[in-house]
Amino acid sequence: MLRLDQLYFRNFSILFFVTLLVTAVSGYYLLERIEISNHKTMLNNMIDAYIVSEKELKNPDRVIQAIRKKTGVRITIIDRGGRVLYESNRKTEGMENHLDRPEIRQALAHGEGYAIRHSVSVGRDFLYVARKEGERFVRMAYALDNIQEKFFKFWLKAMLLFAAAMALAFWLAMRINRKISHDLEQIETGLEKLLKKKYEVRFDEVRCCKEFDTISKQIAKVSKKLQKRERQKAKYTKKLKLLSKKQGDIISAISHEFKNPVAAIMGYTQTIHEDDKLSPTMRKKFLEKVLKNAQKITSMIDRLALAIKLENENFKPHFSDFRLLPLLEEVRDNLLQKYPKKEIVIDAEDLRVRADRTMFDNLMTNLIENALKYSEEEVTVRVQEGRVEVIDRGIGIGEEDLKHITKRFFRVDALTWDNSIGVGLYIVKYILKLHNTTLEIESAPQRGAKFWFSIRELVVS
Numbered sequence: 001m002l003r004l005d006q007l008y009f010r011n012f013s014i015l016f017f018v019t020l021l022v023t024a025v026s027g028y029y030l031l032e033r034i035e036i037s038n039h040k041t042m043l044n045n046m047i048d049a050y051i052v053s054e055k056e057l058k059n060p061d062r063v064i065q066a067i068r069k070k071t072g073v074r075i076t077i078i079d080r081g082g083r084v085l086y087e088s089n090r091k092t093e094g095m096e097n098h099l100d101r102p103e104i105r106q107a108l109a110h111g112e113g114y115a116i117r118h119s120v121s122v123g124r125d126f127l128y129v130a131r132k133e134g135e136r137f138v139r140m141a142y143a144l145d146n147i148q149e150k151f152f153k154f155w156l157k158a159m160l161l162f163a164a165a166m167a168l169a170f171w172l173a174m175r176i177n178r179k180i181s182h183d184l185e186q187i188e189t190g191l192e193k194l195l196k197k198k199y200e201v202r203f204d205e206v207r208c209c210k211e212f213d214t215i216s217k218q219i220a221k222v223s224k225k226l227q228k229r230e231r232q233k234a235k236y237t238k239k240l241k242l243l244s245k246k247q248g249d250i251i252s253a254i255s256h257e258f259k260n261p262v263a264a265i266m267g268y269t270q271t272i273h274e275d276d277k278l279s280p281t282m283r284k285k286f287l288e289k290v291l292k293n294a295q296k297i298t299s300m301i302d303r304l305a306l307a308i309k310l311e312n313e314n315f316k317p318h319f320s321d322f323r324l325l326p327l328l329e330e331v332r333d334n335l336l337q338k339y340p341k342k343e344i345v346i347d348a349e350d351l352r353v354r355a356d357r358t359m360f361d362n363l364m365t366n367l368i369e370n371a372l373k374y375s376e377e378e379v380t381v382r383v384q385e386g387r388v389e390v391i392d393r394g395i396g397i398g399e400e401d402l403k404h405i406t407k408r409f410f411r412v413d414a415l416t417w418d419n420s421i422g423v424g425l426y427i428v429k430y431i432l433k434l435h436n437t438t439l440e441i442e443s444a445p446q447r448g449a450k451f452w453f454s455i456r457e458l459v460v461s
Helices: 002-058 060-072 102-110 142-195 210-257 259-274 282-312 324-338 357-373 424-434
Strands: 076-080 083-089 112-118 126-131 136-143 320-323 344-348 350-355 378-386 388-391 442-444 449-454
Touching: 002 112, 002 126, 002 142, 060 076, 060 324, 102 112, 102 126, 102 136, 126 142, 136 142, 136 259, 142 210, 259 282, 259 357, 320 324, 324 357, 324 378, 324 388, 350 357, 357 378, 357 424, 357 449
Parallel strands: 344 378
Antiparallel strands: 076 083, 076 136, 112 126, 126 136, 320 350, 378 388, 388 449, 442 449
């Protein structure tokens, strides 16, 4: 199947040559008829002129010879009976009777006659025009080969002019064909790119016609839509991969961190179930172990749920005014019940802040508990100069670990806590973010650590 530009060029070429051929042939015959008609009119006019001049001159033969020499027209005077009285091209002696000539018969019947035929007397083809004038006929003839020679020269000039015009049209058609070819190649290349999922489709200036321009613009629009859809798809795929990774991290964390307390619960409950001779004291002790491990699992689940809510932005702060010192004392009391052998020192100004109290409770619990885990000595909580500090004198944090310590599920390898799921500081970071402040950490190995954040924007004057 041919392309549009090839089809256009083929059809135009056929039309071009058919038009040229038809014009040449039809023009030839049409111009021939026009030329003969013009010479017929010319001969009629010459007959009129001869008749007028003949009346004024006494020697018709001299007039006839003068006309023949000047115009090349053959003049014959024939009487009513068909006898040739005067002949410009030969002597009249021995000439046949002309009454049966077609142009003479027509002139006899209608006053004027016309014929194209071969002359037996002269031996050439002539255009004859005859007219009845009183008791005689005046006939003038012009050699047909002379007419054809003039006509052919005129036809040749006309055909050359027409051919030049057609050549110009052909050249213009070639230019149009090149424009069509250029635009088709652009459109074809653009569609091939789309099929190969290369959506950066750009078009040069359309050279041919409005339809191709419309098609190019539509392809460009489709390209932009597909490009946008591909970006959305890539973004969605990336989001799915991230979600899958998060789910994997959660499952991995749950599997790792819940293993020990679940194993302990199963071990103690199996012993209680199978040992009927177990003393009440030991049974109570084992049940306390089961309860303690169940509480650890509950605490880890609560922290994990909070971390997920914060990350998914499903947790919005509810701001209210409250005093910070009582909240810190409440957090300290709750943690000392869990860590009775630890010491927490509070050195704080009694400031009033506007924040989410529940979130701040969780925030300080995580920060202080994190310090308790990494320090054998007392933990200090200080509030001064518009910032809250939690200071421990524990193992400290290495420079490499400082980069990752606030990430989800990250724990310092130097310490293993069977109730730590690695989301405490991650939760702290997000809660502070919701309050338009950030967590800062200062630490070095074996020199303890200081965690602090600014509350200047939260203090109510």
